[in-house]
Amino acid sequence: MRLFIRTTRTLQPTEQGKLFYEGACNVLNAVEEAEAAVNNVTQNPKGSLYIAAPLGIGRRLIAPDVPAFKKDYPLIDIRLRLSDRKIDVMAEGLDVAFFLGTPEDSNLKLRKIADCPRVLCAAPEYIARKGHPKTGEEIVRGDHACLALRFPGATEYRWTLMTEAGPQKYSVAGPYESDDGDVLIGWALNGEGIVMTPVFDVAEHLAAGALVVVADDTPPLPVQLGCLYAHRRHQDPKVRLFIDFMAARMSRKLKK
Numbered sequence: 383m384r385l386f387i388r389t390t391r392t393l394q395p396t397e398q399g400k401l402f403y404e405g406a407c408n409v410l411n412a413v414e415e416a417e418a419a420v421n422n423v424t425q426n427p428k429g430s431l432y433i434a435a436p437l438g439i440g441r442r443l444i445a446p447d448v449p450a451f452k453k454d455y456p457l458i459d460i461r462l463r464l465s466d467r468k469i470d471v472m473a474e475g476l477d478v479a480f481f482l483g484t485p486e487d488s489n490l491k492l493r494k495i496a497d498c499p500r501v502l503c504a505a506p507e508y509i510a511r512k513g514h515p516k517t518g519e520e521i522v523r524g525d526h527a528c529l530a531l532r533f534p535g536a537t538e539y540r541w542t543l544m545t546e547a548g549p550q551k552y553s554v555a556g557p558y559e560s561d562d563g564d565v566l567i568g569w570a571l572n573g574e575g576i577v578m579t580p581v582f583d584v585a586e587h588l589a590a591g592a593l594v595v596v597a598d599d600t601p602p603l604p605v606q607l608g609c610l611y612a613h614r615r616h617q618d619p620k621v622r623l624f625i626d627f628m629a630a631r632m633s634r635k636l637k638k
Contacts, residue, residue, distance in 0.1 A: 427620045428457030434471070435480040438563050438583040439607070440464035444480065447631045451624065458620055466531070466561050471610050477621050479610045480628075482580065490610040495629045496636050498580040500602040502541070503593040507573035515576075518543040518552040518600045527575030528554035529566040541578055543600040550600070578602050582636060607632065 385399035395403060435444055440462060448460050463476075471479045471490055485492065502521075504512075515521045518541065521528065530539045539559070540551045556575050560566055567584060570577040571592055577584075587593040609629075611621055 426457060427455055427623060429620055430459045430461055431478070431620050431624055432461045432463070432474075432476045433478050433480070433624070434463045434465070434469045434474070434476050436466050436482055436563065437464050438466075438580065439480050439482065441564075442582055443632050443635060444628060447628065450631075451627050454627070455620075455623060458624075460624075466563055472612065477611060477618070478625060480608070481610060482605045482607055484606060485608075485610055491613050492608055492610055493625060493629070494606060494608040496607050496633050497604040498582065498607050498636060499604050500578060500580050501584065501588070501595050502543075502576055502578050502597045502602060503570065503584060503588065503595050504576045505571055505573040505592065506594055508570075508575065509594060509596070511573070514594075515597050516599045518545070518550065518597055521554065521576065521597055522552055526554075526556075527558070528556040529569050529575045529577040530554070530556060530559035531563055531566055531578075532559040532561065542603050543597065544603055545600050549603060580605060607636070 383398055384396050385402055387394045387396060433444070441464065445462065448462065452458070452460065463474075469476065469479045469481075482498065508527075512526055513520075513524060515524055515526060528539075528541070532539055539555070540553050542549050542551050544550075558566070558569050558574060560569075563579060563583065566577045567579060567587070569575060571587065576596060581588075584593050588595065609625055611625070
């Protein structure tokens with residue numbers, strides 16, 4: 383299709399050329415408006431973020447810093463959902479889901495934040511009653527009460543501990559189990575058994591002597607702390623800002 387009429391002295395658009403020019407200008411203007419809108423959102427992000435996290439992470443590592451994030455980005459509202467159950471990020475319409483362990487969903491983008499050290503611990507009352515095991519083997523053979531973090535559908539419960547021969551899995555059992563880590567810590571404080579948990583969950587109790595580390599000759603392996611988000615949503619400045627902000631804060635706290 384001819385867009386121009388060219389002579390040795392002039393260059394004039396055809397009728398089709400004029401229509402194409404007007405359409406192209408509209409496209410360029412739309413692109414410029416879109417770029418301006420994105421730049422404005424990046425500089426002044428606003429809207430709601432839907433965040434999920436396990437109870438311990440949410441209460442101790444995320445919630446305390448939400449006001450600081452809100453102060454830096456006052457137009458972003460945080461909708462925080464805390465639960466130790468398995469989360470379906472896409473089905474529940476979440477922007478970011480923090481986790482401990484190894485997530486199964488490979489369709490999501492994963493960002494590792496840190497490795498969290500864990501401990502096995504019990505109350506002095508329990509140790510006085512049942513003894514102070516030094517290894518995972520002593521826990522199993524000593525018929526100790528192990529407090530299990532178990533979710534619906536789980537068929538077995540094992541602790542992976544580091545031994546001289548390398549990581550070793552121990553099948554443990556006890557009279558109590560829950561899908562809420564804080565409930566298990568409460569039972570441990572009450573002298574009901576041994577709990578395996580990240581150090582940040584019980585740091586204050588360990589410092590106060592309310593809980594005591596056991597099986598320290600075969601400590602638990604660290605657990606991965608990270609977050610999941612949909613690939614397309616990471617392009618949203620709000621998601622990127624929140625992940626970067628919390629990852630930096632969490633890393634500093636875990637190093638203390």
